[in-house]
Amino acid sequence: MRAVSRPLAEVVDRPVDLNDVARGDGYLFVRDGVGFAGRGVAARVPADEAVEFLAAVEHDDRAGGVNGPIALGALPFRPGADAELIVPAVVVGKDADGRQWITEIDDDDVRDAGPLLPEVEPEPTSASWTIEPLVDTDRYLAAVAAARDAVRAGTLQKAVIARPIEVRADRPIDVHTVLRRLKATFGSSHRFSIDGFIGASPELLVAVDGGVVSSFPLAGTTRTTGDDELDAKLAAELHASEKNRIEHAAAIEMVRDTLLPFCSYLDWAPEPEIVKVANVQHLGSRAEGMLSKPHATVIELVRALQPTPAVGGHPREAAIELIEQVEGFERGVYGGTVGWCDANGDGRWAVSLRCAELSDDRRSARLVAGGGIVADSDPLSELAETQAKFQAMLSALIRP
Ligand SMILES: C=C(O[C@@H]1C=C(C(=O)O)C=C[C@H]1O)C(=O)O
Known part of the structure; x- marks a missing residue:
């Protein structure tokens, strides 16, 4: 080739x-x-x-x-x-x-890629929509309580519990239009579209660029309100919250411990920062280092890191086992990772969050959102957190 x-x-x-x-x-x-x-x-x-x-x-x-x-x-x-x-x-x-x-x-048998740019503008059509939980809310609340109890019992430090919803439209969802909306509202998130899997993830799992490695794990969430002053107050509360610090520490320690053996050095921000996107704010800790030579490819690092406690839990195996027992659905690509690599092993991979999986006929989409559960987690607050996280994709998909 x-x-x-x-x-x-x-x-x-x-x-x-x-x-x-x-x-x-x-x-x-x-x-x-x-x-x-x-x-x-x-x-x-x-x-x-x-x-x-x-x-x-x-x-x-x-x-x-x-x-x-x-x-x-x-x-x-x-x-x-x-x-x-x-x-x-x-x-x-x-x-x-x-x-x-x-x-x-430059190959004869490569499928026709069509014109580089569209011949017609996408037409933002309106449709009518239904939204339905794919796992009963009661079951989700029980799963959160089960994860919290497992942490209290000392079996786990943290587990992320998620729930799926289904959006149905009375006509096919126009992906081009949705991507334009995501750009307008979530320009600084990793926006992706791959065979009907679309989203806008704020979380960098890992990037490799000529021997420089970086990661930006997020964990710990509060809402945004549209009022900057109130958002700043919520951010300060998030920063000071013991519960959210525990959730955050579990994620960054695993990412750091996993990356360190691949690196000649690795720098961490001493304190988490606030990462604000349109619908929520998170605690995030940036890391950057140099890979030791010969350096690992981004795919090798992805395989070592994924899933981090930002989407799985800690310890990893016990958390995944609990998730599979209590969540009541197959995650599939949700909580996985999405990105690219090149011939040098460079690339960038985001955590697959704030995403939607479209059906083949594009008339329905499955959305999943979750949150980290620790000893002090409250099921109803967690439900509200998933609702805030769903807003990212819902606001891009649904325009009645
Ligand atoms: C699990 C999700 O988000 C993750 C969980 C977070 C949390 O528990 O605070 C924050 C950011 C993400 O790492 C999701 O969006 O579904």
Whole structure:
């Protein structure tokens, strides 16, 4: 397989929005205008073989030092689960320095990727909607209580309990329109679209960029209200809350302990910061370090980290066992990770949160949200937290 990369300006003479390249049938992974949009499928490869596969592609880099072909996709919640990544036939990339390029797989048997930009604007149509819990609220509340009791009994330090809902529309959901809305409201979150799996995750699991590794685990949540003064007060309470500090510590300690053996050094912010998105605010702790040489690929780091206690719990095995016993549904890709890698093993992976899985006919979507449970967790407050988290996708999907 061969690939050619060129400056985007050689191909298009107008500004390109990655959401328009991906639209309803392509691939997207972007945050703050930096990332990729792809079209067409050149190959599907097992995630653990993706870096090797890409390294075997002959890359003619006429754009000068760009990533070249990439593989992107989603890995399920369950650790080590098989997953395939997609190598798009055409990829438009944008980096933080403002460079824009296009990489095309130059192969006869690659499926037609269609025009790079849409011929028609998406039409934001209105529809009527129903929303239904897929697990009874009582069952969810009992699951939270069971997790809390397990922590009180000393079996666990923390477990994340989630619940699914289903949104149904009377006409197909237009993914292109939804992606544009997510960009408008959640521009700084990792926005993704992969075969009907769409979302806007605020949480970076891990990124590798030329030997530099970073991670930004989030855990501990409060709401936003639209009133900046009140939001600041809620943020201060979150920062001071013992319960949320315990939830947060479990997540960052695991991420740090997992990354350290791969690193020559790793720096941590001494205090968590507040990460505010449109619907909620979190405690987050940024980490950055240098990988030891020869350095691990981003896929190896993803496999080691995933799931962190931000979505699973601590200890991991006991938490996953409890989750599977009490939650009452299959998580699938929720709580997994979504991202991309290139031939050098660089890449960026977000935790699969604030997301929706669309049905093949795109008339329904499953949304899942959860929260970390510790000894002092209150089931009804946790229910309210999931409702706040659902707002991210609900506000992008539902426009009656
Ligand atoms: C589990 C979710 O979010 C995670 C759990 C958090 C918490 O318990 O406070 C915060 C951010 C995420 O790491 C979700 O959005 O479904």
